Amino acid sequence: MNKLTLTKLLTATAILLSAPAMAVDVTASGGLNTQYIFRGIPQSDEKAAGFGSIDVSQSGFYGGVWGSTVDSGSVEVDTTSGSGGSTGTDGIEYDVYGGYGGEVGDFSYGIGFTLYRYTDSFDDDYNELNLSGGWRFLSLNVDIGEYENFSGPTQDYQHSLLKAEYNGFYGSWGSFYDDFDGDYFTLGYGNTLNVADTDLFDYSFSVIYSNDTLLGSSSDTNIVVEISKSFDVFSN
Numbered sequence: 296m297n298k299l300t301l302t303k304l305l306t307a308t309a310i311l312l313s314a315p316a317m318a319v320d321v322t323a324s325g326g327l328n329t330q331y332i333f334r335g336i337p338q339s340d341e342k343a344a345g346f347g348s349i350d351v352s353q354s355g356f357y358g359g360v361w362g363s364t365v366d367s368g369s370v371e372v373d374t375t376s377g378s379g380g381s382t383g384t385d386g387i388e389y390d391v392y393g394g395y396g397g398e399v400g401d402f403s404y405g406i407g408f409t410l411y412r413y414t415d416s417f418d419d420d421y422n423e424l425n426l427s428g429g430w431r432f433l434s435l436n437v438d439i440g441e442y443e444n445f446s447g448p449t450q451d452y453q454h455s456l457l458k459a460e461y462n463g464f465y466g467s468w469g470s471f472y473d474d475f476d477g478d479y480f481t482l483g484y485g486n487t488l489n490v491a492d493t494d495l496f497d498y499s500f501s502v503i504y505s506n507d508t509l510l511g512s513s514s515d516t517n518i519v520v521e522i523s524k525s526f527d528v529f530s531n
Contacts, residue, residue, distance in 0.1 A: 335479025477509025
């Protein structure tokens, strides 16, 4: 993470925490999944991945950092499909994000940014503008991004995700455009395990189909099981 980005994040956090008249919430989370698949693209070589985050929110504004283990194994993936990365490396992905979101009646909206960074040359930098909108059980996310592409030319891409949810069940269709291309589909279920009126952890099961355009080879279907736990760190 460059010094300018870190300085902006710390400054924004300090401003949020120094405003006693407005409620500030700080939360943290951690979890484990059977494999890490991001937007239909495998990121952990079919191995389990651990992840965690810390988030600050105030009056609709939010910011945070999320991280996960990553592993490319020995399989080379076509960078033109949107996956990027170098063969045979592992490390940590860490994402810095922030923005604003709100609701008006049954409608929700949001605007923000995400900076994707990686250790050990697993992949190069991605920078995104994130837009979102929703109505009841439907939501649409649109991401406008730029990929640094190691020593090659910078690539521009757009990504959209249309999702429907009902009583824990969900289905989604994601698609890449511009310099990246490909589609993926997800069906799943998520809920919270509750015992004796105590929430123990969140869990989810999902089936993800990625087409051959996205993966740069043959299409693939993966099953992912995930558990996670969120904690309240600070609130006023």
